[in-house]
Amino acid sequence: MGKPTGFLEVERQDRKYAPVAERVTNWREFTQEPGAEAVSKQASRCMDCGIPFCHSGCPVNNLIPDWNDLVYKDDWQAAIERLHQTNNFPEVTGRICPAPCEAACTLNIDDVPVTIKSIEGEIADRAFREGWIKPQCAPRGTGKRIAIVGSGPAGLACAQQLARMGHAPTVFEKSDRIGGLLRYGIPDFKLDKSVIDRRMEQMEVEGVIFRTNMEVGVTVSVERLLDDYHVLVLAGGAEQPRDLPVPGRELDGVHFAMDFLSQQNKRNAGDAEEKAAAGGTISGHGKHVVVIGGGDTGSDCIGTSFRQGAASVTQLEILPQPRSTRTRR
Ligand SMILES: Cc1cc2nc3c(=O)[nH]c(=O)nc-3n(C[C@H](O)[C@H](O)[C@H](O)COP(=O)(O)OP(=O)(O)OC[C@H]3O[C@@H](n4cnc5c(N)ncnc54)[C@H](O)[C@@H]3O)c2cc1C
Ligand code: SF4
Incomplete structure (x- = not known):
């Protein structure tokens, strides 16, 4: 103390x-x-x-x-x-x-x-x-090859620990960039993406190999990975959004948060609109936006909508309004 x-x-x-x-x-x-x-x-x-x-x-x-x-x-x-x-x-x-x-x-x-x-x-x-954070390279390799499916924080932490023990990890990511929800869920105004890039550089020196645009089960089979690697780690995240099966759900203009948020992160990363919004542009620009859900993801959608120039943003939450300061445990 x-x-x-x-x-x-x-x-x-x-x-x-x-x-x-x-x-x-x-x-x-x-x-x-x-x-x-x-x-x-x-x-x-x-x-x-x-x-x-x-x-x-x-x-x-x-x-x-x-x-x-x-x-x-x-x-x-x-x-x-x-x-x-x-x-x-x-x-x-x-x-x-x-x-x-x-x-x-x-x-x-x-x-x-x-x-x-x-x-x-x-x-x-x-x-x-x-400059205190430097690559920590293992003194010798173990000869063990590890395939890690998914490059979110779970996959990345796993890869770094394994590399430092001398194993040879390869991270397979189906997206075009590494980071999972850190890269394509969480908006840049909460987490600048250079923070992920900086760690990736360190991890590459430590011996981690990154493979993007590789969807395990589609681009490369699980059998192939089991043949080529000693161990397979599944760190694919949750991915499944929670739907709201109510009348009107099928109308135009109703989107899952992740379809909306990931587009903006891709634009910010410099992707052209056709690439960033391959399935069609979703933007709050000039629109009256309603966000259903009062958690962190909802809050990310609010911040993103305002920055896109929404005419108004309304948030709907099933629970009572929380207090403005942190609650006790
Ligand atoms: C919008 C949003 C905001 C959030 N904000 C916060 C926050 O502020 N603070 C916080 O602590 N947490 C936050 N979270 C939660 C946090 O992001 C997750 O808990 C965390 O990213 C989970 O890490 P993960 O590595 O398990 O999975 P993910 O980050 O989901 O990564 C999994 C990766 O696996 C890849 N993948 C899946 N299947 C395959 C396959 N077959 N082949 C190859 N790759 C595959 C996916 O493309 C993805 O890149 C937020 C989540 C969301 C959605
Ligand atoms: S509980 Fe709070 S005060 Fe106690 S050791 Fe942890 S940070 Fe310090």
Whole structure:
């Protein structure tokens, strides 16, 4: 615990957002970097609880109080090493994880949890800026060839871990770019795609082979992969959208979120409209948009519609309106 009285002296101060009027004019990330000094101050608020409840909230078991302490002590390099012990892509989770760790944090009893996600994001971004994140090549190969189906975060983390153990992983992806929903679901204003490209470069040096436009079961058979590889890993994601079988569902202008969102990410990546919207353009430009569903995907559709220039956006949600601050666990 860096500063025993930190949580009493320092107020919670999270990342700020770019003003709405400005951020809807572009597709850039809208969170503003607080800077190392401010983040270090926030890290001092961590009480290093004997039983850190944040641990139970974190799906990847991040060692949160450890790196909070290291950041407060200005040892950012040790902090990224500790963070990488449990998390292959902290620059991603530091941007888009829903942060159940903060809901679980003891300081959330008073609605002022440690800004764990921002601290994580700053550790990762700073480590990249400083050049501390380098390929970790295995000293020798095992001769084992592994085929991984799907290049979402699950497939990528799997590939990186296997490569570092000396195995030879090949990631097969049916889309034209690597990243799964990170690439084609989550909008650029939440996750800039250069973040994925940067990791891919590291992974290629570590020995991961990426094969795009390869749909396992169609372009290449499972039998072929089982012949060519020692192990086959299935990391194909969920993909199945939840339909709403109600009268009117069949009308024009009713779309699944993913058909809509992926088109915009492809446009932002520089694809021509015929390629980005091969099945026909879906755009909120000049339209009155209704988004059914009040979760993260719904929120991504709202942000995308506004940026496309929608005339209005209305969101419908079956549950009561949630409170404006994070709920307790
Ligand atoms: C719109 C949206 C926004 C989201 N926002 C967030 C967020 O802010 N924070 C968060 O934590 N989570 C978010 N999520 C959830 C998160 O993206 C997923 O939980 C995560 O991407 C799942 O990772 P995955 O690797 O299992 O699968 P995916 O990311 O779905 O990747 C699976 C990949 O496998 C490929 N594939 C499937 N079948 C084959 C095949 N036969 N051959 C070759 N390739 C194949 C697919 O093309 C895809 O690229 C969001 C999801 C959506 C849809
Ligand atoms: S629960 Fe909160 S205060 Fe306690 S160790 Fe985790 S981040 Fe620090």
